[in-house]
Amino acid sequence: MNTVTAIDGRHASAQRLRERVFQGATFAAALLVLLLLGGVALSLLIGSWPAFAHFKLSFLTREIWNPVTDQYGALAPVYGTLVTSFLALLLAIPVSFGIAIFLTELAPVWLKRPVGVAIELLAAVPSIIYGIWGLFVLAPVLQRHVQPWLIDHLGPLPLIGPLFHGPPFGIGVLTASFVLAIMVIPFISAVMRDVFETVPDVLKESGYGLGATTWEVIWQVVVPYARTGIIGGIMLGLGRALGETMAVTFVIGNAHRIGSSLLAPGTTISASIANEFAEAVGDLYTSALIALGALLFLITFSVIAAARLMLLRLGHRALSSV
Amino acid sequence: MSRRTFRKLVNALALGLSGLATAIGLFFLGAILWTLIHSGVAGISLTLFTAMTPPPGSSGGLLNAIYGSVVMTVIGILIGGPIGMLAGTYLAEYGRTARISTVIRFVNDVLLSAPSIIIGLFVYELLVIRMGHFSAIAGAVALAIIAIPVTVRTTEDMLNLVPQGMKDASTAMGAYPWRTITSVIYPAARSGILTGLLLAVARISGETAPLLFTALNNQFWSSNIAAPMANLPVVIFQFALSPYPNWQQLAWSGALIITVSILILSIAARVVVSSLPGGNR
Numbered sequence: 199m200n201t202v203t204a205i206d207g208r209h210a211s212a213q214r215l216r217e218r219v220f221q222g223a224t225f226a227a228a229l230l231v232l233l234l235l236g237g238v239a240l241s242l243l244i245g246s247w248p249a250f251a252h253f254k255l256s257f258l259t260r261e262i263w264n265p266v267t268d269q270y271g272a273l274a275p276v277y278g279t280l281v282t283s284f285l286a287l288l289l290a291i292p293v294s295f296g297i298a299i300f301l302t303e304l305a306p307v308w309l310k311r312p313v314g315v316a317i318e319l320l321a322a323v324p325s326i327i328y329g330i331w332g333l334f335v336l337a338p339v340l341q342r343h344v345q346p347w348l349i350d351h352l353g354p355l356p357l358i359g360p361l362f363h364g365p366p367f368g369i370g371v372l373t374a375s376f377v378l379a380i381m382v383i384p385f386i387s388a389v390m391r392d393v394f395e396t397v398p399d400v401l402k403e404s405g406y407g408l409g410a411t412t413w414e415v416i417w418q419v420v421v422p423y424a425r426t427g428i429i430g431g432i433m434l435g436l437g438r439a440l441g442e443t444m445a446v447t448f449v450i451g452n453a454h455r456i457g458s459s460l461l462a463p464g465t466t467i468s469a470s471i472a473n474e475f476a477e478a479v480g481d482l483y484t485s486a487l488i489a490l491g492a493l494l495f496l497i498t499f500s501v502i503a504a505a506r507l508m509l510l511r512l513g514h515r516a517l518s519s520v
Numbered sequence: 521m522s523r524r525t526f527r528k529l530v531n532a533l534a535l536g537l538s539g540l541a542t543a544i545g546l547f548f549l550g551a552i553l554w555t556l557i558h559s560g561v562a563g564i565s566l567t568l569f570t571a572m573t574p575p576p577g578s579s580g581g582l583l584n585a586i587y588g589s590v591v592m593t594v595i596g597i598l599i600g601g602p603i604g605m606l607a608g609t610y611l612a613e614y615g616r617t618a619r620i621s622t623v624i625r626f627v628n629d630v631l632l633s634a635p636s637i638i639i640g641l642f643v644y645e646l647l648v649i650r651m652g653h654f655s656a657i658a659g660a661v662a663l664a665i666i667a668i669p670v671t672v673r674t675t676e677d678m679l680n681l682v683p684q685g686m687k688d689a690s691t692a693m694g695a696y697p698w699r700t701i702t703s704v705i706y707p708a709a710r711s712g713i714l715t716g717l718l719l720a721v722a723r724i725s726g727e728t729a730p731l732l733f734t735a736l737n738n739q740f741w742s743s744n745i746a747a748p749m750a751n752l753p754v755v756i757f758q759f760a761l762s763p764y765p766n767w768q769q770l771a772w773s774g775a776l777i778i779t780v781s782i783l784i785l786s787i788a789a790r791v792v793v794s795s796l797p798g799g800n801r
Contacts, residue, residue: 217698300539313546327556472637
């Protein structure tokens with residue numbers, strides 16, 4: 199009798215030990231996720247400190263970027279990042295919206311899955327492939343056919359005209375925005391599709407019951423119901439576009455200046471880092487590039503956090519692959 | 521025009537445009553794949569898989585780059601996979617309702633969309649500066665950090681799909697939670713977790729930006745993970761932007777190899793999911 203209790207006691211304490219070890223391991227791993235984000239923020243802060251201490255606020259307001267005289271300002275890359283992302287969204291939103299509508303409301307059942315998977319595969323293609331494709335295929339096409347047309351027809355217009363002045367380089371801000379747009383389309387449309395699918399059928403059916411056309415149901419029932427999710431999805435796409443590196447690096451032209459024309463070469467934060475970091479000599483140069491990274495982190499973190507909060511409030515979790 | 525015809529017209533126009541949008545999306549996928557096949561296949565030969573990356577002007581292959589990519593992806597997933605699975609387990613089981621879990625889920629979602637070049641900068645500060653030089657292990661750690669949030673998310677989602685009744689039955693037998701998790705829940709969610717790992721592999725094997733200043737590149741064969749190592753994405757980046765035709769050809773072939781592998785992985789992940797009982801994501 200005594201031996202049985204003894205064995206049981208040993209067994210139970212061994213079990214308890216394993217339980218504590220396993221539970222501790224899962225908790226530690228979960229905490230590590232928190233630490234990662236903290237560590238990223240901290241290391242960027244430490245790394246960028248010399249640059250910020252040296253240039254103070256002028257780092258944010260100057261366009262100059264000269265490794266020879268060790269003068270750095272973030273204005274050109276920040277401007278390039280914001281403009282390319284904004285243009286990319288402008289192009290991507292209508293297309294993504296159309297795809298999401300097609301997938302949820304229009305496509306026959308047998309077509310839904312293959313088309314949906316094909317669009318998701320577009321999201322799985324690595325960004326460097328978009329870059330090499332953009333440089334060798336898209337840029338020449340834009341240079342020969344699209345940009346001359348833009349220069350001839352939009353260039354003379356007042357207000358927006360100056361955006362389309364200058365020679366058609368092929369590579370530049372506009373091409374980068376175009377490639378970015380193609381990249382974010384699958385992300386935005388995947389979230390939009392998921393959000394559209396959360397709209398209760400009863401709501402749509404009451405719309406149809408009143409004699410509404412498909413479009414009227416989409417525009418007056420589905421879209422208002424899914425508004426928060428749509429905005430969240432768009433901001434998630436914006437987060438992608440802001441931080442995208444390789445696709446942009448190939449086609450933006452890497453010129454540290456703010457051109458008035460969208461056809462001129464420019465640069466973005468991530469493209470500057472990708473191009474210059476491994477070859478950067480001197481502490482201040484390296485630190486200035488890390489400072490650019492810190493700015494990018496700040497911008498994308500706010501956008502992504504806002505997007506995630508919106509999607510979270512919706513009680514909806516976007517695709518795991520996104 | 522009557523109001524009815526007008527409404528019908530608007531409807532047809534809007535739906536037509538949405539079909540057009542889908543066609544545009546599919547067109548770009550097709551265009552990219554066609555370019556890759558058209559430009560990449562010409563360079564596919566046995567030497568591609570048996571020779572090292574060449575100096576400009578002479579012939580060669582991508583063996584060291586393919587090897588390096590495989591090594592770093594494998595190490596990356598070996599580090600990131602288990603950590604992600606454990607964290608996902610915490611979120612789905614032990615800490616399902618804990619307040620800290622809400623924060624962790626949110627932070628994980630942010631990490632999931634964080635720019636990968638920032639992860640590269642982080643690992644540069646964390647490892648490359650300390651070690652004093654670029655290394656394959658730094659590249660692998662950067663990839664692991666990118667793989668973690670993907671694995672956390674899919675693991676949590678998949679564990680949540682396991683019916684509560686199965687967990688209750690195990691608990692009723694007197695099993696401790698760790699026993700329930702490892703002997704009942706993990707096996708039940710096996711294919712889902714596997715899918716998550718496949719997606720994570722697909723995600724990290726094409727990553728370029730975080731490798732640029734962690735693993736860097738190496739023109740020669742190296743199996744030393746403490747030294748710079750060649751890898752497909754960075755080789756594609758350097759070779760594609762070079763003026764040498766043989767390098768550009770290798771870049772296209774490398775791009776084709778990497779894309780085909782990733783598409784196969786992504787499709788495999790979907791096949792695994794659709795074979796799940798009741799899972800049709």
